[in-house]
Amino acid sequence: MQPGTQFTGVKVFSATMAQDRDQLGEKVTAWLRANPHYKIVDTVVTQSSDEAFHCVAITVFFSEEK
Numbered sequence: 001m002q003p004g005t006q007f008t009g010v011k012v013f014s015a016t017m018a019q020d021r022d023q024l025g026e027k028v029t030a031w032l033r034a035n036p037h038y039k040i041v042d043t044v045v046t047q048s049s050d051e052a053f054h055c056v057a058i059t060v061f062f063s064e065e066k
Contacts, residue, residue: 007041007061014057021056028058038062 013028015021032040042061049055 005041005061006063008063009038009061011060011062012057013060014055016053016055021054024056024058028060031060035062037065039065 011031013024013031015024032038040060040062044059044061046057046059047054048057
């Protein structure tokens with residue numbers, strides 16, 4: 001995120017199961033379409049794993065447009 005960038009909300013999408021990870025982008029897209037009054041300020045994609053699980057998280061920072 002650029003210094004001085006302001007946001008009013010954060011939405012986190014995450015999944016650990018393979019099928020859920022495959023559909024994560026569609027979930028983000030559906031949320032964006034359902035919330036056109038939000039201006040996306042930044043996004044962060046994070047991946048973590050251990051011996052048994054792989055987790056992907058998409059964090060969306062937004063501000064509400066008036």
